[in-house]
Amino acid sequence: MKMRQNIKLVTVKSEIAAGTRGAGLGVDAMIVASLTKQSSFFAEHSIVGVEDVNNVLLKENRFPYAKYADGVKIVLDRVAATTASVMDEGSFPVVLAGDHSTAAGTISGIKKANPEKRLGVVWIDAHGDLHSPYTTPSGNMHGMPLAMVSGSDNIAQQVNTLDEETIAQWEAIKNTGIRGAKITPEDIVFVAVRDTEGPEEVFMKEHGIKNFSVEEVRKEGVKTIAARVLERLQDCDIIYVSFDVDSMDSSISMGTGTPVANGLTVEEAKDLNALLVQSPKVCAWEIVEVNPTLDKGNTMAENAFDILSNTVEVLKNSKELAPPLMMA
Ligand SMILES: NC(=[NH2+])NCCC[C@H](N)C(=O)O
Numbered sequence: 267m268k269m270r271q272n273i274k275l276v277t278v279k280s281e282i283a284a285g286t287r288g289a290g291l292g293v294d295a296m297i298v299a300s301l302t303k304q305s306s307f308f309a310e311h312s313i314v315g316v317e318d319v320n321n322v323l324l325k326e327n328r329f330p331y332a333k334y335a336d337g338v339k340i341v342l343d344r345v346a347a348t349t350a351s352v353m354d355e356g357s358f359p360v361v362l363a364g365d366h367s368t369a370a371g372t373i374s375g376i377k378k379a380n381p382e383k384r385l386g387v388v389w390i391d392a393h394g395d396l397h398s399p400y401t402t403p404s405g406n407m408h409g410m411p412l413a414m415v416s417g418s419d420n421i422a423q424q425v426n427t428l429d430e431e432t433i434a435q436w437e438a439i440k441n442t443g444i445r446g447a448k449i450t451p452e453d454i455v456f457v458a459v460r461d462t463e464g465p466e467e468v469f470m471k472e473h474g475i476k477n478f479s480v481e482e483v484r485k486e487g488v489k490t491i492a493a494r495v496l497e498r499l500q501d502c503d504i505i506y507v508s509f510d511v512d513s514m515d516s517s518i519s520m521g522t523g524t525p526v527a528n529g530l531t532v533e534e535a536k537d538l539n540a541l542l543v544q545s546p547k548v549c550a551w552e553i554v555e556v557n558p559t560l561d562k563g564n565t566m567a568e569n570a571f572d573i574l575s576n577t578v579e580v581l582k583n584s585k586e587l588a589p590p591l592m593m594a
Pocket residue numbers: 365366367393394395397402403404405406408409410461462463510512523524555
């Protein structure tokens with residue numbers, strides 16, 4: 267069975283790790299966008315839904331430096347289990363999620379299904395999402411997925427003092443899917459990152475994490491950048507691409523929780539994702555952080571849906587590794 271002929275949409279309407287409310291509505295906003303565009307995309311692909319625990323937002327948060335960590339752990343476990351089983355059955359996971367913390371669940375699931383494989387990550391985002399509870403400026407766990415999966419506390423850059431319970435939650439989160447780190451920081455490549463804090467910057471430097479800036483993308487062209495991204499991950503066996511819509515410019519749409527100026531255009535983001543998924547090593551793709559409650563009209567979701575449907579179309583028509591991935 268060919269994975270790419272068997273796309274599985276994994277929907278995760280979770281928003282508890284974002285600081286602003288509404289990202290949980292992002293998936294439905296993309297479905298609305300597909301209807302506006304009279305597309306049958308959501309009828310053409312099978313969908314598996316991961317249940318959220320957004321009701322925890324009605325309760326008091328107990329972890330100031332890892333907000334709703336116990337709820338985040340529940341969602342990550344579910345996303346990891348679903349991603350692993352989608353891959354085990356020979357399907358290709360396309361994850362549509364609310365806040366970006368879910369990416370840690372996806373990565374954990376990929377690694378669970380492919381424990382012997384070296385996994386590389388392409389992170390297209392305005393943010394580095396490399397914080398731990400020890401360094402976070404906000405306590406919002408959507409700023410932490412890459413630390414979760416690389417097992418990084420970044421203690422050298424510690425700014426927050428944690429209580430025992432927060433430490434226990436964080437340790438549990440780092441062991442999602444399989445025990446310990448799923449990736450090494452050296453196997454992360456950033457595109458369009460332009461809003462980072464000191465501890466993240468030190469960490470990036472320490473581990474030689476390359477960011478292809480928006481300026482570089484514009485100067486060298488999307489095609490060259492896609493090739494350079496993949497070249498940096500050439501020693502990885504499989505690759506996961508994570509697309510945060512805040513990688514795009516905030517003047518196009520404010521429909522995301524943490525918008526940042528000077529981002530990618532919709533066309534650049536669309537072309538970049540399409541070029542990346544043509545690599546046979548790409549084994550999962552994710553789109554996150556659409557928040558229609560912050561938008562004018564449904565602009566962000568409409569752009570996100572264009573990128574989603576185009577990426578899936580290109581995926582289906584491109585070569586993949588010989589199945590099963592374990593043997594490749
Ligand atoms: N996935 C995201 N939108 N992340 C935004 C993170 C912003 C900031 N670095 C923080 O940790 O609070």
